[in-house]
Amino acid sequence: MSGKLLRLVCVAATATGTALAPLPARAVPEPDAERQQVAALLTDLQGLYRKAEEATEAYNATEEKLKKQRAETDRLDRALARARLSLHDSRGAAGRLARQQYQSSTDLSPYVRLLLARDPQHAIEQGHVIGRLAQERAGTVTRLSGAERKAGDLARKARAALDRQLALTERRKKERDEVRTRLHDVEELLASLSREQLTALAEFERKGIAKAQKEFMASGALGSEADVDAGDADGKNGESDGTATGTTVRTPSAEGGRAVRYAVRQIGKPYEWGTEGPRTYDCSGLTSQAWTEAAGTPVPRTSQEQWKQLERIPLDELRPGDLVVYFPKATHVALYLGGGMVVHAPRPGAKVKVSPIAANPVLGAVRPDPGGEPLRRYEPPELPEGATDGSDEGYDGYAAPAPDTSAR
Template sequence: MSGKLLRLVCIAATAAGTVLVPAPATAVPEPETEQHNVADLLTDLQELYRKAEEATEAYNATEEKLKKQRAETDRLDRALARARLSLHDSRGAAGRLARQQYQSSTDISPYVRLLLARDPQHAIEQGHVIGRLAQERADTIGRLTGNERKAHELARKARTALDRRLALTERRKKERDEVRARLHDVEELLASLSRDQLTDLAEFEQNGITKAQKKFMASGALGSEHSSGTDESKGSTSSVRAPSAEGDRAVRYAVRQLGKPYEWGTEGPRTYDCSGLTSQAWAEAGTPIPRTSQEQWKRLERIPLDELRPGDLVVYFPKATHVALYLGDGMVVQAPRPGAKVKVSPIAANPVLGAVRPDPTGKPLRRYEPPELPEGATDGSDEGYEGYAAPAPETSTR
């Protein structure tokens, strides 16, 4: 067995959690066996990448919820401060009224005071004043009681909501880090492979992508996008469907990010993960969308693939764990995965789940000129093997 093949077989077995028994020295594997083992290794790696991305997208979703909860908690804190200030004022007013009542208290009945008064009319007016003071005291006590109840309820809501979100975030972070730890073991093995071995693995996957792309394009899934015609949704200088003005801005933003590294859980401006790129592209276009690929798939309007136009989002895998921004001509801009950079890739580089449109009411531009792609926009691996360096397991908190 060649050293190269033995190494690949060992890695495949390690990734699958199995124990290898060395084959007899005389055993000579058939070429199909080597290909089969590379395929097994690739399957294991892709599964780990998907699990890691799924966990990271779940963590990203929790981060977004936590941001919103923090804003809500800040609002509750401000309301609580106002309620406590009002409570302090109510207590001060109640104290003043109590002192006034004590200073003016007497054992003489108000009726007797009226009979003995030299000026009964003045006494009656005094009685009205006293009555108003009594009503004010009652109102103050009511406000005091209400403010105490409100302050207590606001404090309880703020504590409960924040504790719940913090607990959820910690749990999601633990899940993400567990998957990353599993992925780290395989990534260390990838980093230890020779350049030739990495090339074999990358070529094997790229051949699969090429076949999948050809099959996808031949299926007619994109409809008549590439045919010429008088459809006013087509740009006059391109066969690509014209996007809306917002879609055009989103595409141009994404193109400007080409070459920037992929990094878990980031949304620019120096590094991106898949949904970080798409969410920021549309935020820059003036149309904020959900942060994660799952929420983008869930909440944005779904469209048939044969209606794709630049700026639409293409979502991948059954659990919607990856997303890219459609560029046109069967190509997307994406942040693929660790070790890779933002690049232009075939739309079928991953199994397509469907597509969504962030601006369903946006009218297509009458004239559209696709952005000019920089040299090397499609260069580099869609798989993330080139120049790979295994990261250390993440231990810091965010």
Template sequence: MSGRMLRLVGAATVAAQAALVPVSATAVPPPPQPGQPSVATLLTDLQRLYRQAERATETYNATAEQLKKQRAESDRLRADLARARLALRGSRAAAGQLARQQYQSSSGLSPYLRLLLARDPQHALEEGHVIGQLARERAGTVSRLAGSEKKADDLAREARKALDTRLALARRQQQARDDVRGRLHEVERLLASLSAAQLAALAEFEKNGIAEAQKRFLASGTLSAGTPPTQEGDRAVRYAVRQLGKPYQWGAEGPAAYDCSGLTAQAWRHAGTPIPRTSQEQWARLPHVPLNRLRPGDLVVYFPEATHVALYLGDGMVVQAPRPGAKVKVSPIAANPVLGAVRPDPGGEPLRRYTPPKLPAGALDGPDAGLYAAGAPVTSAR
């Protein structure tokens, strides 16, 4: 994202900390000035843009993964085609040599006449056997030539098709990149239009709204008392905690920056269990787990479209890369509307003894909402 947007988001955080506009703890926004939109309206508009940007980011990430696989397939086909063409050249050379040998050894007589005219019929019969063997070898060479030609033609068609698919994916990736940038430019324009007082009120209103959502979520009894992670889950949690403070960057998979699913995917890759790259694929392909059975290392997925994801830390908290302008941080689980949870290691055995990683100072600082909309309901998981 641009440095201008980072400065704007940073200004919002500083303004909120300075408490230029006092807001009650019940998340009730102050009345708007005449002719100005309310804080709730501004928050709704801002988070709508963030949500659109993250949807576009997930599309970009998914296309990037498809393109990566298609590149590998194109490279494989290109290597196979090169080998097939080498084999074809060898088959053609062998066929040409056989043709020259047949022309040079041809006497114009049939094998039957050569046998009748031979001085030594037994030798002629043995010679005929050798000739038959050579004929069979020639037939095999011709057959291999035909097979090599067909294989080379088939591989050439597959390679052209794979290249066309690769080019189409590259165009789609470019379109998704432009879409993300366009959405983030809209966020920049909205933030740039706000005063310091509006930015402070916006940040404080969002913060109070998250606190209320977390309070309701915990009071619902949805979460369990806590289950220790598996050894792999522990490694994933500790990896994610080591990334605290690194910036959010859409499409990033580390190590310098992350987007939401880039963080969760890398955490589990370092734990030894590769998982899909995008939050939507993580939600679609990993086993679902009820929230009352959550354990550290599980992934908490947000919004009906599964466009945001975080890694469960325990005690109702998650590690996440929230949104553009924010950093990887520890947040309340209800910072965004929860869709459900998935488990990358469903067959793993929980540790008998578990000591959570120590959080560094400032782990909870900064905005929590990835795409939180004021007043949005927190759904329970299946």
């Protein structure tokens, strides 16, 4: 590794708060020292990615709340418009009632008119009519009072709903800016590295993932699925690549199978934060669309809510279509294919791809359709060529500028 990369490591460590031991005073570091510095740089870069993904999922959560709040505000506005129209009609009826009372006013009470009437029976019948009219007039007054109360209540709720919408809009703007800041940090670090240095990082990451995958599969965490040899993470050295086209022990439900096929069809599409297709995806945008749109089973939009709301299952019960959640804060999610492999939208600069399940630290798994019966026969979808290619960290073709979502 060049002296320039070593200086960048120190700069990156200082920027992210990572303490590194002083470098040896030699022009060319020893292999062990070089590996340590690459590992430190990779750790810093992964930390920046995680912070960006946390900010992205926070933005997604606020965006979902904002969508619901807009719908609620619109509903209240429509209800208020109807209430005001009803109030207008009630006030018109009350006005007609007042005019009728004024025009038919007399100094004689109904009882005096009854005593003076030539035909008392007819007067009594008229009294019944008068009683009904009185009831109708009372009803008109009651409806007017109720319409006024309802309109006033709806007006207060509509104002409160609008205030909540404005607050969410402001929060979303701050979270959007936070994502952009975090991605700018990643962009700066990556832009300072040469192609050779990026290649060294990607190779170091690949070997780390391969080791983590072998240890994960050997641990028996997947139960009988662990018998399916995932081999080296990139399928080299003549070993199985562990993709969904290999032998799998379990079968998905019908809905899970549709979710898997949908996710596989998205392989190769770019990652873009805050999106859920059809041209670009972030991690939870891919999994939510696979289940909600393709499988017809609604799931939450964000990885945190998917982890929080969906039924959790042991890893040794994973079947294709289940969702694998990563990192302590549940900030990344992938869709399980079988054979120890997942399909996911990894990071900015990367594309939807197939990766080993242990490419990131596994938090756990959830099942969107816990009541779904496994299919008796299941033919895994054929993966497109290059489905496992590329770095999960998006070193190849990093799409630095964050998209402008101010109009969303």
